[in-house]
Amino acid sequence: MIVQMVRRFVREEIVPLELSLDPDTDQLPPDESERLKDMVKDMGLYGLGIPPEYGGPELDMVTMTLIAMEMSQHRAGLYAPCYGVFGGAGLAQLFEANEAQKEAYLYPTLRGEKRGFFGLTEPSGGSDPARAIQTKAVRDGDDWVINGGKIFISGADRADYGLVFARTSADKGRGGVTCFIVDTNTPGFHVRRVVHTLRSAHYATELQFEDMRVPHGNVLGEVNKGFAIANDRLSRQRIPYSAGCIGVAIKANELAVEYAQVRETFGAPLASRQSIQWMLVDNEIDIQQARWATLEAANLSDLGEPFRKQAAMAKLIASEGASRVVDRCMQIHGGYGVTKDFPFERWYREMRIRRIGEGPSEVQRHIIARDILGSSLR
Amino acid sequence: MSVALTKPWIPLEQSAVAALPGQLGVFEIADEHREVSYIGFAGSKSLFGLRSELSEWLDRGSYFRVEVTTAYRTRHLELLMDHHRRCGCYPEQNSESELAGLGRLS
Numbered sequence: 001m002i003v004q005m006v007r008r009f010v011r012e013e014i015v016p017l018e019l020s021l022d023p024d025t026d027q028l029p030p031d032e033s034e035r036l037k038d039m040v041k042d043m044g045l046y047g048l049g050i051p052p053e054y055g056g057p058e059l060d061m062v063t064m065t066l067i068a069m070e071m072s073q074h075r076a077g078l079y080a081p082c083y084g085v086f087g088g089a090g091l092a093q094l095f096e097a098n099e100a101q102k103e104a105y106l107y108p109t110l111r112g113e114k115r116g117f118f119g120l121t122e123p124s125g126g127s128d129p130a131r132a133i134q135t136k137a138v139r140d141g142d143d144w145v146i147n148g149g150k151i152f153i154s155g156a157d158r159a160d161y162g163l164v165f166a167r168t169s170a171d172k173g174r175g176g177v178t179c180f181i182v183d184t185n186t187p188g189f190h191v192r193r194v195v196h197t198l199r200s201a202h203y204a205t206e207l208q209f210e211d212m213r214v215p216h217g218n219v220l221g222e223v224n225k226g227f228a229i230a231n232d233r234l235s236r237q238r239i240p241y242s243a244g245c246i247g248v249a250i251k252a253n254e255l256a257v258e259y260a261q262v263r264e265t266f267g268a269p270l271a272s273r274q275s276i277q278w279m280l281v282d283n284e285i286d287i288q289q290a291r292w293a294t295l296e297a298a299n300l301s302d303l304g305e306p307f308r309k310q311a312a313m314a315k316l317i318a319s320e321g322a323s324r325v326v327d328r329c330m331q332i333h334g335g336y337g338v339t340k341d342f343p344f345e346r347w348y349r350e351m352r353i354r355r356i357g358e359g360p361s362e363v364q365r366h367i368i369a370r371d372i373l374g375s376s377l378r
Numbered sequence: 379m380s381v382a383l384t385k386p387w388i389p390l391e392q393s394a395v396a397a398l399p400g401q402l403g404v405f406e407i408a409d410e411h412r413e414v415s416y417i418g419f420a421g422s423k424s425l426f427g428l429r430s431e432l433s434e435w436l437d438r439g440s441y442f443r444v445e446v447t448t449a450y451r452t453r454h455l456e457l458l459m460d461h462h463r464r465c466g467c468y469p470e471q472n473s474e475s476e477l478a479g480l481g482r483l484s
């Protein structure tokens with residue numbers, strides 16, 4: 001029922017509106033955004049990602065996953081599902097914060113008054129951040145003084161605060177990393193530039209910290225235990241991340257099925273050619289596999305069972321499968337497939353990032369191997 | 379670190395604009411003192427890319443410069459933010475709606 005409401009909303013409100021927008025935008029005109037937010041509130045679906053104990057609706061992970069598969073079924077849907085009119089949920093790690101931190105950061109974020117960023121990756125590497133982090137935080141009285149930098153950080157230039165991971169002990173691995181909540185107006189915090197990528201929505205930025213003083217009260221969790229916070233977030237995030245890929249693949253395939261039936265070459269519709277049929281069959285298989293893997297991970301999470309391996313498998317299958325689906329659909333559309341008149345070129349570019357962001361495919365395989373072979377595998 | 383456009387200024391005249399490519403990209407308009415007065419972009423909705431967008435500006439500036447890029451949206455926002463970082467203000471001809479929700483560089 002809820003899933004169908006979201007599907008109708010995407011098809012009747014978002015897709016037609018999108019036709020009049022710049023094909024690369026990630027924002028709606030303010031009046032349209034407000035109008036649609038009001039509609040979503042009337043439907044009782046605003047703040048879908050907020051946990052029930054913080055005022056969000058009582059939805060299980062499987063339902064959330066099915067909804068996420070619907071919300072991405074439009075041109076900007078991969079990185080700006082429904083242009084944010086369903087509201088944000090805040091950074092997942094903040095749910096681990098103490099009450100004072102929740103008052104200052106979590107609740108204003110849930111009310112839509114503040115925005116945060118997630119600052120883990122550094123120029124020295126993102127696949128293995130526990131070892132790669134070089135940003136240093138040194139205790140000085142009641143403060144920590146942070147020096148270093150981050151790269152590929154989404155949305156930091158528009159954020160009010162961010163989670164910054166820094167090395168706080170001589171330990172070279174995951175034991176020596178602490179997570180700090182940093183206000184972006186802190187002296188020494190700099191957003192140096194936009195990092196231009198294949199992605200049209202939510203550009204990434206490069207950050208520099210110069211003698212940035214952060215109060216000890218802004219340590220999230222415990223000193224030297226920040227990496228567990230990062231890791232937990234990354235595992236959980238992989239489920240909706242996979243669902244977003246699947247939604248785009250479903251929409252791309254739907255367009256290709258329609259097109260193959262009406263476009264004629266050599267006196268017959270494309271759909272009558274076996275090579276085209278097989279592309280559509282392969283799309284169907286990729287989509288089904290990804291759907292099953294993602295829903296299994298969601299179901300395990302609902303049951304309170306370990307789901308790290310399944311989430312990694314879902315992320316791998318969905319991001320790689322959806323990339324193949326978009327590529328085949330582009331091929332079926334011929335020259336039109338690569339124009340900005342159709343959504344495929346944006347999906348093609350942005351889907352490429354999905355095999356790198358939130359842990360690249362190789363890292364997912366590494367996680368799965370570790371699960372199979374035991375945690376001693378490094 | 380500067381991410382500003384550093385291409386040479388070109389007099390904003392019909393012949394120069396007509397010679398522009400029909401590609402996507404960003405552009406800056408300047409007054410007679412070469413002070414930037416507008417930062418814009420030619421997106422996929424522009425019929426002839428930079429050429430059509432710049433032809434709308436023929437009477438509203440003295441100089442222009444362009445950068446061809448398919449990442450025209452993020453580059454446009456970056457140029458606006460960089461202008462603010464260096465000058466403490468936005469170009470006078472950019473409208474409120476173009477500046478809405480803009481981030482900041484420092």
Ligand SMILES: Cc1cc2nc3c(=O)[nH]c(=O)nc-3n(C[C@H](O)[C@H](O)[C@H](O)COP(=O)(O)OP(=O)(O)OC[C@H]3O[C@@H](n4cnc5c(N)ncnc54)[C@H](O)[C@@H]3O)c2cc1C
Nearest residue numbers: 118119120121125126127152153154197204358360362363
């Ligand atoms: C658009 C965009 C937005 C992003 N947003 C954020 C953000 O908001 N916050 C944030 O913290 N990060 C963000 N990232 C960073 C992203 O998480 C990293 O790019 C990613 O983790 C990979 O890190 P890396 O780029 O340093 O590659 P590296 O770690 O240098 O790896 C390079 C390649 O080697 C492979 N590889 C690594 N180790 C192994 C191995 N053991 N065996 C085989 N292959 C291996 C990797 O899979 C990868 O393909 C973003 C990235 C992009 C592109």
